[in-house]
Structures are given as structure tokens and as C-alpha cells.
Amino acid sequence: MFGHKVLLGGMTAVALVVAGAALAIDPPKLGTPAPEMLIRLFDISIPPDGTGLPAGQATAKQGEAVFMARCAACHGERGEGATNDRIASGIGTLQDEVQTFKTVGSYWPYATTLFDYVRRAMPYNAPLSLTDEEVYAAIAYVLFLSRIVGETDVIDAKSLPAVKMPNRDAFINAYTPG
Numbered sequence: 001m002f003g004h005k006v007l008l009g010g011m012t013a014v015a016l017v018v019a020g021a022a023l024a025i026d027p028p029k030l031g032t033p034a035p036e037m038l039i040r041l042f043d044i045s046i047p048p049d050g051t052g053l054p055a056g057q058a059t060a061k062q063g064e065a066v067f068m069a070r071c072a073a074c075h076g077e078r079g080e081g082a083t084n085d086r087i088a089s090g091i092g093t094l095q096d097e098v099q100t101f102k103t104v105g106s107y108w109p110y111a112t113t114l115f116d117y118v119r120r121a122m123p124y125n126a127p128l129s130l131t132d133e134e135v136y137a138a139i140a141y142v143l144f145l146s147r148i149v150g151e152t153d154v155i156d157a158k159s160l161p162a163v164k165m166p167n168r169d170a171f172i173n174a175y176t177p178g
Contacts, residue, residue, distance in 0.1 A: 046116035050161030053115065056132040057156035060149060063141030066134045070123050071142075079103075079145040088145035091166050105146030109171040111163035114139050136160075 046052050058066075068077065075081040079088025090101030108114055119135045121127050130138065140155040148163060149155065155163075 044116070044120065046112050046119075048110040048112055048161075050112040050157060053112065053157035053160060054132040055157065056136050057154050058133060058137035058140050059154055060140045060144030060151045063137035063139070063144070066130075066137040067141040070130065070134070071138055074124060079142060087142055091146065094167065094170075103146065104142050105148060105166055107167055109165055109168045111139065111143060111148075111160050111165055114142070115160060 074085050090103035090106035143149040
């Protein structure tokens with residue numbers, strides 16, 4: 001039995017030669033290319049520089065209502081949820097061997113990637129269900145709880161990349177060469 005590649009109707013197929021008779025095997029049918037519209041729907045990644053942040057804006061004051069309705073059940077009213085659900089406070093605890101909390105303020109290096117994560121994965125029971133305005137509102141409130149922004153600071157596509165997270169300098173930005 002010997003295999004030979006042959007061109008059949010513009011597609012490569014494999015021909016098996018068994019006892020002098022050739023048998024052509026079609027290549028696997030692995031689907032069709034995704035339409036551009038579908039790719040745009042799922043291409044929602046936001047890198048540290050904020051490229052691709054959508055229109056919309058909110059303040060922490062506006063975000064409190066969104067947070068209470070969509071986030072507080074897991075994260076607590078002030079972001080103080082159980083150890084794995086805590087998202088506020090914790091600044092400066094990463095060096096503490098007794099009590100370390102990886103929270104938005106203590107660990108997260110970029111506020112823009114926080115937007116990406118919340119939009120993509122929260123709330124836990126309904127990912128991708130928040131509008132862009134609700135995401136801006138919820139993260140504004142979380143940033144406020146972490147004492148990173150003020151209650152009336154406007155968070156939008158322009159201001160969010162400028163937010164300096166407390167632990168930013170402890171990370172290497174894989175998106176920036178050098």
C-alpha cells in the first residue's frame with residue numbers, strides 16, 4: 001500500500017494504491033471560514049493601550065446601581081466578597097506572606113484589560129450580557145472602591161487607558177516590545 005498526493009478539482013486528496021487499484025480519499029471537511037461579521041462579534045479583546053474600547057461612559061456614582069444589581073451577589077456590596085470573590089481593597093498585600101489578596105487594586109496591572117475581562121466574563125452567570133455602558137459603570141465603581149478613581153470621575157475610552165493602576169510597574173507589558 002502506497003500513498004500519493006494528487007490534485008482533484010483544485011483540492012489535494014490522498015490516493016491509496018492497493019493491489020494495483022487507486023482509491024481517492026477526500027480531505028477532511030473542517031468547516032467553512034467564519035464570516036467577517038461573526039469575527040467582529042467575537043473580536044472584543046482590549047489590550048493595555050485601550051485600542052478598541054467602545055463608545056460609552058460612566059462614573060462610579062452611576063456604577064453603584066449596576067454593581068448592586070449585577071455584581072454584589074458574588075462580590076459583596078463594597079467588593080469585599082469571600083477570598084476568591086474579593087475585588088476591592090488589598091492594595092499592598094502581595095508582599096504579605098500572611099494575608100495576600102489579589103484584587104483589582106492590588107494586582108490588576110491595566111484598567112483597560114479590566115474592561116475586557118468584565119465585558120467578556122461577568123457576571124459569572126451571564127457573561128457578555130452587560131452593555132458597554134454597564135461595563136464602564138461597573139468598573140468605574142470597582143475602581144472607586146479601590147480608591148483609584150473618584151466617585152464622579154468619568155470613565156470612557158479616553159480616560160480609562162490613562163488610569164494608573166497601583167501595581168502596574170510590577171508587570172512586564174507583553175504588548176509593548178522591549
